[in-house]
Amino acid sequence: MASLVALWLLVGMAAAQPGKPKPPRHSPPPAAPTAGTAGSFSYGELRGDTVGASGCGDNVAAEPAIHVSPASDVFLSSERGLSGGTDVWRGLGATGGSGASGCGLEYRGQPNAVAGTGASGGDTDLAIASAPNALGNLNVYVASLNLASVAVAHSGDRGATFANVPVVGGLPGDDRPWIAAYGASTSLLTFHDIATDNIDVLRSDDGGSTYVQRSRVIDDTDYKAQANELGNLVIDRRNPTAGGFWAYQSFVAPSDLNGSDYNEAFLGVSDDGGTTWSVKPIPCSTSGTGLDHIFPNVSVAPDGELWYAWSDDRNVFTAHSSDHGGTWTCSGPVSTSSAQAVMPWLVATSAGVDLVYYGSPTAPGPHSSQTFYVYFVQDPTSTPSGWGSPQQLMPVHQGEVCEGGFGCNSGRQLFDDFGVDTDPAGWAHIAFSHDAPNLGGSGSYTGYAVQTGGTQVGAPN
Numbered sequence: 001m002a003s004l005v006a007l008w009l010l011v012g013m014a015a016a017q018p019g020k021p022k023p024p025r026h027s028p029p030p031a032a033p034t035a036g037t038a039g040s041f042s043y044g045e046l047r048g049d050t051v052g053a054s055g056c057g058d059n060v061a062a063e064p065a066i067h068v069s070p071a072s073d074v075f076l077s078s079e080r081g082l083s084g085g086t087d088v089w090r091g092l093g094a095t096g097g098s099g100a101s102g103c104g105l106e107y108r109g110q111p112n113a114v115a116g117t118g119a120s121g122g123d124t125d126l127a128i129a130s131a132p133n134a135l136g137n138l139n140v141y142v143a144s145l146n147l148a149s150v151a152v153a154h155s156g157d158r159g160a161t162f163a164n165v166p167v168v169g170g171l172p173g174d175d176r177p178w179i180a181a182y183g184a185s186t187s188l189l190t191f192h193d194i195a196t197d198n199i200d201v202l203r204s205d206d207g208g209s210t211y212v213q214r215s216r217v218i219d220d221t222d223y224k225a226q227a228n229e230l231g232n233l234v235i236d237r238r239n240p241t242a243g244g245f246w247a248y249q250s251f252v253a254p255s256d257l258n259g260s261d262y263n264e265a266f267l268g269v270s271d272d273g274g275t276t277w278s279v280k281p282i283p284c285s286t287s288g289t290g291l292d293h294i295f296p297n298v299s300v301a302p303d304g305e306l307w308y309a310w311s312d313d314r315n316v317f318t319a320h321s322s323d324h325g326g327t328w329t330c331s332g333p334v335s336t337s338s339a340q341a342v343m344p345w346l347v348a349t350s351a352g353v354d355l356v357y358y359g360s361p362t363a364p365g366p367h368s369s370q371t372f373y374v375y376f377v378q379d380p381t382s383t384p385s386g387w388g389s390p391q392q393l394m395p396v397h398q399g400e401v402c403e404g405g406f407g408c409n410s411g412r413q414l415f416d417d418f419g420v421d422t423d424p425a426g427w428a429h430i431a432f433s434h435d436a437p438n439l440g441g442s443g444s445y446t447g448y449a450v451q452t453g454g455t456q457v458g459a460p461n
Helices: 001-009 110-116
Strands: 037-040 042-044 064-069 076-081 085-093 124-128 141-144 150-157 164-165 175-181 188-191 200-202 212-216 229-235 247-253 264-270 276-281 297-300 306-311 316-321 339-350 352-360 371-381 391-398 420-424 428-434 443-453
Touching: 037 391, 042 391, 042 428, 064 124, 064 428, 064 443, 076 124, 076 141, 076 428, 076 443, 085 110, 085 141, 110 141, 110 150, 110 164, 141 175, 150 175, 150 188, 175 229, 188 229, 200 247, 229 297, 247 297, 247 306, 264 306, 297 339, 306 339, 306 352, 316 339, 316 352, 352 391, 352 420, 352 428, 371 428, 391 443
Parallel strands: 064 420, 124 175, 339 420, 391 428
Antiparallel strands: 037 042, 042 443, 064 076, 076 085, 124 141, 141 150, 150 164, 175 188, 188 200, 200 212, 229 247, 247 264, 264 276, 297 306, 306 316, 339 352, 352 371, 371 391, 420 428, 428 443
16 A cells, blocks of 8 residues: 555545545435434434534545543544545434434534644544543544644544644654544554555654654564554553553554565554554464455453454454453454455443444445445454354445555445444444445445444443
């Protein structure tokens, strides 16, 4: 992917974000969108036109991220493509369960373009602090690819207002930022360094006002430093270390120096708050094909145990570690209801694990022959053999799924990832992308689904 990123820098385009114009709605306009139901979830298209408005409506964003705070505040970010802006929604105290609605989030505008600064709208991620600030609130951080840099917006008042840093330090050549938060005012930001292809680590200890590069995840002499596809970054917020806190960075890479496929999953591990890192392989993940069916994903449970997910383009697999990535136990295929499954995301909790992915019940074939759905699967035992049967939720895409960035001629409506988190009561909250204006359309929109019944797992880390 590095060569693609270098190319978009030359031509002024983003490798993973070719822009997401949404076709106009058919005339005459349809009735106002409302929430639907799929399995034990309420879901809908989020409104994206008026700051402060809630309910279902229209938006033109895709590739979302989602997190829920210990106060059950739901924050969801999604993006419109470079220079199009990054959108944010929130639901204060938005617990799932009976009566929860997929139209229940409030649109909060574009925090990464506060006061008109920045050209954000590329890859986005968000994080929520684990300890209150001076106002008694948990800081919220929204990162967005910002042309050849990263913008980070932060809010100290539960998303009512944001302050934006349009270009954080340690740049300017980067791709695919990820962010995670710890305590009242600390956050880590990682991204691909285009010049080296390594994974740079920046840290802020002032609530997101400034970031300073601390380290790189992979030693520069390691072959994986120049051959990797990074996934998300997480911090263990409940089990501090003598050096500060545990941080974990997921990525896939060739299993050996002479390999070309990114066919093994790895985890960067730091026990000193991102200052130093060691790389832990996941030997039972090694495959005869690439695992960069984006992105690899890691989650840390409240007790410090780790869960990891990846796709080989046909199946989704998981692995579990109880010793900070030192040893792993892998599951078999979790995506047992799908002929193709990509882009997994999981959340490890105090009483089980939830996982989502995009899957099609039919194998790849002619362009229009596949329909992709959001699939939801639970492991209430927190053991690699404990996965239940996947639930097929709402259909989101018709046709092939292309993962080649701006090189795709079609099939980019789902882009590269989506997300799931749980609230303190254990209800799942999902952010997903969807074809626009309807299934099979060439545009994209962001949807939100909240669990209203069924099995609750536990609270997240």
